Amino acid sequence: MSSSTPRATNLTLEELDALRARARREAGPFVDPDVQRRFRVHNGEWATEVLGGPYGGPHALTWPELYLLHLAxxxxxxxxxxxxxxxxxxxxxxxxxxARRAAAEEAARQEEEWRDLVATLQAAGVRVEVRHNYTSHRHLEFYTQGGxxxxxxxxxxxxxxxxxxRVALCxxxxxxxxxxxxEPTQDNRLPSCRTCLRHMRSAARRLTS
Structure with a gap:
């Protein structure tokens, strides 16, 4: 392994050899249930380097291998x-x-368009706000559906x-x-109803033409 290749452990090869020798010495023929109960590894790559071979999960380990990882x-x-x-x-x-940049740019574009549309209608004496449609029956504890x-x-x-x-634009x-x-929304969300937005854009165009 090249010295420049990233490793999953900071333990040196000498330290790993010493841990393996200690595990062979100390493991014994019987499984220690306390060690087995407290067993954990940091991650699979780390365990592979410590073992010096593939790590297939705790159930694939021999007792000496499990004890070695415990020591490590x-x-x-x-x-x-x-x-x-x-x-x-x-x-x-x-x-x-x-894709994240494109999504952020699209969100910014929609936010700017919404502010412009609101300002255009407000200049004509028409105030608007975003309200969520709770008429839908599919509003459960962890799921909501409604525009x-x-x-x-x-x-x-x-x-x-x-x-x-006092009605929706659609x-x-x-x-x-x-x-x-x-119901009024409290999180500054944008409207999602396409019909409302289509009518709002049309009204704004007429008001500014």
């Missing part, structure tokens, strides 16, 4: 990060970085679009039963 944990309570797993994680993060709507605090009349105050007489319980 005491000799090295804080080993370095496992090099192969660390390299794989860094490579994965590097591969995923463009986040643009809720009008003032009436809106732009072109052929006419909405009263409100129509036919879908009114599906929008019965719209």
């Amino acid at each position: 944990v005491q000799a090295e309570p804080t080993p370095p990060p496992p090099p192969r797993a660390t390299a794989a994680r860094l490579a994965r993060e590097l591969e995923e970085a463009p 986040d709507h643009v809720y009008l605090l003032d009436p809106l009349h732009v072109g052929r679009l006419h909405r009263d105050a 409100h129509t007489p036919s879908n009114a039963p599906n929008l019965e319980y719209l």
Whole structure:
């Protein structure tokens, strides 16, 4: 092994040889249940280096091997990060970085668009806020389903679009039963209802044209 190759342990080869010799000496023919009960390893790469061969998990170990790893944990309570797993994680993060940047840029674009739309309608005397649709029956303890709507605090009349105050922008007489319980949100979320957003963009264009 090259001296520049990252290792999963800081124990030297001499220290490892000494631990292996001690394990052969001390393990004996009978399993110590206390050692077996407290057995742990830092990670698979570390265990492989200590054993000098593949680590297949605790159930694949002989008693002397288990005892050796027990001694090694005491000799090295804080080993370095496992090099192969660390390299794989860094490579994965590097591969995923463009997607994360794109998602962040898209989120920023949507936030900016929302602020502009709100300001345009407010300049025309129409205040809005985001409200969540709790009419859906699929709101369980750990699961919710329902859109986040643009809720009008003032009436809106732009072109052929006419909405009263205190309704969602996507409100129509036919879908009114599906929008019965719209609750204010407290986390600065953006609306997710595509119909609301489509109407809001159309109204904003007319108001600024």
